[in-house]
Amino acid sequence: PLSAAVNTAVALAKANRCAWAAGFVNGLLRRAAAGTGQIPWPDPTQSPADALALEHALPRWLTARWIDRWGVETTGRLGVFLNTIPDITLRTNTLKTDRRRLMAAIEKEARRLSITQRSPEGVRLAQLARPITQMPAYRKGWFQVQDEAAQLVSHLLAPRPDETVWDACAGLGTKSGHLAQLMKNRGTIVATDISSTKRDCLGREMQRLGVAIVHGHAADLTTPASLPQLPMFDRILMDAPCSGLGVLQKNPDGKWRHAPEDLFAYHQRQVIMLDTASRRLRPGGRLVYAVCSMEPEENESVVKAFLQSHPEFAIDSCGTNLADIATALGDALNSEGCLRSFPHQHGMDGFFAASLMKQA
Structure with a gap:
């Protein structure tokens, strides 16, 4: 809901040592939230580039060129994907270990762990238990972060x-x-x-x-x-x-x-x-x-x-x-x-x- 978004923004302002700006952020966003129903939304059938730009928070010039190249549907799918939280991908350092041993060493470091589909050295992980640089496997040089x-x-x-x-x-x-x-x-x-x-x-x-x-x-x-x-x-x-x-x-x-x-x-x-x-x-x-x-x-x-x-x-x-x-x-x-x-x-x-x- 909009109220939660406003509260989160205010909390972030305070957390980033900008407490002086919290009141300004609160007032600005609440006023903007109150007028959302008055904002005209582009018609996707008439102005697909404008509609996708607003829906996926992309520059209009970029959605327009992607639509010209790939079409509206594909551009929409790309826009959706770009607004998701990415997994972290590692590359096993095969000079020191192999992918199986690496995955065994870091299996408790993330809630989700899987191998990459194409790269023979890659490992995907999400929802980390701690920062990458604090992992023992990182300190041993067993991997690099690489897409x-x-x-x-x-x-x-x-x-x-x-x-x-x-x-x-x-x-x-x-x-x-x-x-x-x-x-x-x-x-x-x-x-x-x-x-x-x-x-x-x-x-x-x-x-x-x-x-x-x-x-x-x-x-x-x-x-x-x-x-x-x-x-x-x-x-x-x-x-x-x-x-x-x-x-x-x-x-x-x-x-x-x-x-x-x-x-x-x-x-x-x-x-x-x-x-x-x-x-x-x-x-x-x-x-x-x-x-x-x-x-x-x-x-x-x-x-x-x-x-x-x-x-x-x-x-x-x-x-x-x-x-x-x-x-x-x-x-x-x-x-x-x-x-x-x-x-x-x-x-x-x-x-x-x-x-x-x-x-x-």
């Missing part, structure tokens, strides 16, 4: 032991840790990021996980001249900075931080970064471009623009090179060799990833 879609991206790259791999936008090192697992902690992973804070966190995280092959460096892929001296790589992962519109279930504020024109700016930046990364790939190597966005400007349009200026590359279309991992990726891997996940369809973040092979 299933992000786990599948590393499987798409499919690095092998003793290879030289570049995690070009490493961030906090979640994918770097996964790549090290897949390589059995043998070989070399160069993890670059522009943020010194993130690189420091990455170093500490690798220590917690027992990873010895990841080496962090500063790099800004938008300015190639500033890159450090890098070797040629067997495989490159570029999880590019993006709008984040595929992870709105976990980061709902993100939907209010962007406008349609931002997508083109991201597109331009991503094409530049992909071009920069590609120059360090050995002939016959694989480059995976990934974003946590479902928007075409950041998905197919980036890959198309890159391929137009790089004829030596081609999308690896689920043939010989992907046969060994196609089973794990399942229906999230399309016939073009691209990973595409949708929250309402796959129960994971909205991701896009393309596997690009360089001619030998």
Whole structure:
């Protein structure tokens, strides 16, 4: 009821050391609640974008483009899913344990526990008994928090032991840790990021996980001249900075931080970064471009623009090179060799990833 919503908002204001604002919040919300019957609601048959935007607390420009692409029904299902509380997904650190042992160790840490449907290392849990960082299994380095879609991206790259791999936008090192697992902690992973804070966190995280092959460096892929001296790589992962519109279930504020024109700016930046990364790939190597966005400007349009200026590359279309991992990726891997996940369809973040092979 509205009264309960008002009371909760007032309590939150007090709990967040804003007791001075509690009276203002109370008066404002009670006045708004009293006038709810006077607010005209858009007719879903006449203005579906407006109706879905209000129903699911989404920007109208976003519901309009989703309706154009997927239709009203699918956009509605996506809106419903984005407003649910997400499970927490872990990735087992197979350098220290296996999924069965991990689940046994944390079975009392959550009310609900299950394995992921596609990732062989994933565990889903909900309603935690205590914070993640207080769990003994976390302190032992037995897992990282990572959405299933992000786990599948590393499987798409499919690095092998003793290879030289570049995690070009490493961030906090979640994918770097996964790549090290897949390589059995043998070989070399160069993890670059522009943020010194993130690189420091990455170093500490690798220590917690027992990873010895990841080496962090500063790099800004938008300015190639500033890159450090890098070797040629067997495989490159570029999880590019993006709008984040595929992870709105976990980061709902993100939907209010962007406008349609931002997508083109991201597109331009991503094409530049992909071009920069590609120059360090050995002939016959694989480059995976990934974003946590479902928007075409950041998905197919980036890959198309890159391929137009790089004829030596081609999308690896689920043939010989992907046969060994196609089973794990399942229906999230399309016939073009691209990973595409949708929250309402796959129960994971909205991701896009393309596997690009360089001619030998």
